[in-house]
Amino acid sequence: MPESSDTHIGDRLREARKRRGLTQRALASASGVSVSLIRKLEQQELRDTRMETARALAVALRLPTSALLHHGDAGEGAEPGEPWAQVRAALAAPPHAPDLAGAEPTAGGLSDALRDTERLFASDRFTELATVLPHLLRDADALDTDDARARAVRVRLLQLTGWLLTQNRQFDAAAHALDQALINAVDRLDGAATVTTQCWLLLRTGRLAEARTLAEQWADETEPRLSRATADELSTWGWLMLRMAAASVRDAREGQAADALRMAGAAAAALGREHTPGEDWLRTFGPTTVVLKSAEHESVTGRPDRVLEAASRVPIGDLRPTSNNRNRHLLDVADAHVRLRRYADAVDVLQEVRAASPQWLPQQRYARDILSRVVRRRRTLTPEMRELADAVRLPL
Template identity: 60%
Template sequence: MPQPTDSGDAIGTRLRAIRKRRGLTQHQLAVASGVSVSLIRKLEQGERDDTRVETARALAVALRVPTSRLLGGAHETSGARPAVVDRWAPVRGALAAPLPGPEDDAPTVAGVRAAVSAAMPLAAGDRLDELAGVLPLLLRDAAAVGEDPAGRSVHAGLMRLVGWAFTQTRQFDAAEDALGRALHSAPTGLDAAAAISTQCWLLLRRGRIAEAGRLAEQWADRVEPRMSRATPGELGAWGWLLLRAAAAADRDARPDDADRLLRLAGAAAAALGHRAVPGGFLRAFDARTVQLKEAEHAMIADRPDRVLHLSAAISWDGMRPTSNNLNRNRLDQAGARVRLQQYAEAVDTLETVWQAAPQWLPHQRYAQDILSQVIARRRTLTPRMRLLADAVGVPL
């Protein structure tokens, strides 16, 4: 949830000071940013002490300052709904204190590794409810073998999966705990870089964009390989960290830095070629990964036509759609359709995502925002739009 701030550190105080320094009225800032005068007024008068990162970025671009300067250090996006918190309580409990296993049937490293591998398709298929059902026992068994040198990598991999799942479901504190353990248990530098990459995504989801950018760039510098002899794992780790840093720069209203980092990620993908990055879907990286982020970059830069053009150019041959690739890109496509006032097409796209990933879509505030914009522009809703609004969780 947004953290409380004192009046001297509130976003409205900073907004008013920077606006006056730029010599803009509230109305002029509204025209330049596309943010309503009423919202600007509420922020400056303290009637609202929080706003979406996308709104803050639009204001920051118009004011020619980084988004992080406008938001300050206390901004935090909202977390999971109560129903999600309740559903995942056994997983959080097992993370905090794993249940004791049967004394006459102690787990083995090989057995736990196989069990974790068997659970990966649930994550890759966005079957989050089923994943929540198996994680408590996996956490129990991984804790039992985690002290074994051979079991350390298994434990680290599971912690990263748990951190990813908690981030997907917006349980941010639990995600931070799990990813901290993944980093602590990481047996190699590449395992550590993988944990950091997911941690950067967590920070971005929390709205801590400056922190995410610093961490991603520090680790990208740390793991940058020698291109002439880099392994697929090294190129994938470096590429993902560059993409996290680019995403942070985008949201921080630093488009030139985002362009530079995307170009470097493209160089990593070109050096990788057709070689596969080992480590499963959480580490998967190739030229299409960069293309997807370029489309996201265009969406943040408010270039909806380019979003659709870039998305149409991506080949999905040989890649299974997941929340890490096509389903996330479809949300950008739906958002672009709304910007272009193609509301029926936007709803069609959201409905496609719902059919493909019904357990993932309700956790996406981005989808709620997109559908809310469509609803606001409709006098009446069709039955399928009402059904989709309930599924996505658009507030009444």
């Protein structure tokens, strides 16, 4: 990955080391990275290093890895899509890039690095992810895909990358990442998890019939016996039914949507609780998830009173503030308030989302649409409304 335009990784490494009061030799001892490599980075003889090496140095310095890989914030004024140029390039690059300084990537090391990075995905930290992902993708390409663990790590990274790029409207790159994840899926459930995100991508690009067909095909092939199914099987199948329902309701097939939502509800009832397969927060499914999606369906069909009724049954305080569930649901709640002319309530909900996920909200056209309707119907705007208009990039 090209170095940052502001400072070199060596400059950031030297500054962080000095701030911690460490010599190069002490940092080498704490991190397991050779003194020679640390010296070469700080003297800018090397432009970059492996993700595992950067992570080892960051852990020893008690810093996020992204703080070494990138300095500063891209800022909200950047052109849409600009932060993702290096991620797109890493996805398109041929495998087995030239060796970089530092330890050769290993499945275990990359798995640890990815685990550290998942909190950035879960909290919508897009700026940091745009910095870290190219390094992860490059190192994943250098792994031996004949090794089962290496393959699983690479697929998980591609799944998350596809989800993130879909979130940020980088649809072509997202499709490429998800196609690669599906090709390399380690088993049927892993493939179905990728398909769930593919269906979401199709929904976001208006390809409703394709999304419905894909979800239905995979749901038929993975349908479990509810009385014997494992929790992972129920979660995976339940999400496919939710995608099928979402595509159907948007395609004015309310009967099919209701049937699919009812079957998802049956899977959730069999689980009896929210379940997260393999600690994969993207695949969390259960009774609360079904209620969230039920509210979404009521929103799509223009029944704001039912949206708020469903919302009253959602334990918002118990939900993690991620774009995958709570935040998207809260946009439906804000939209319902606007439809019912409760503009102050809608603004309060949008402020709540902004506080939880400030980098996510500006990417949401839905949020801009909601706030634009508030603005049109108000003679004057409160300071909070003006701040929100700037935050969601509402055109003047």
